[in-house]
Amino acid sequence: MAVKRAPSKKPRPVEGRKPKKNPLFxxxxxxxxxxxxxxxxxxxxxxxxxxxxRVTGLTPQQQRQVAVAVKNAREMALLPFTSR
Structure with a gap:
């Protein structure tokens, strides 16, 4: 029993998309x-x-630094854990 598959779609060319600027740099x-x-x-x-x-445009090392800093700031009550 052969399974029929739809022809694969070719990925769209990405035109005009610029890489995110790194705000820390x-x-x-x-x-x-x-x-x-x-x-x-x-x-x-x-x-x-x-x-x-992907949203912020940070490097992996910077993203880890930001995550640790945000978590520390939350523990020190400088940032809220959630926003209603």
């Missing part, structure tokens, strides 16, 4: 500090979730 920030609340708020959604690398 633009601001010349080498280390993310948990006390810098204004910077950390740029990496948090309105619901209080940490935004992904």
């Amino acid at each position: 633009a601001a010349k920030i080498e280390h993310v500090d948990y006390k810098d609340i204004n910077l950390l708020r740029t990496f948090i959604s309105d619901r209080g979730k940490i935004r992904s690398r």
Whole structure:
């Protein structure tokens, strides 16, 4: 019994899409500090979730630094855990 499959669709060419600019490189920030609340708020959604690398344009090392800093700031009550 042969299974009929639909012909595979070719992926669309990605035209005009620019890579995200790294906000930490633009601001010349080498280390993310948990006390810098204004910077950390740029990496948090309105619901209080940490935004992904794909959205923020950070490197993997910077994303880990941001995640640790956000978690520390939440523990120190500088940032809310959730936003209603």
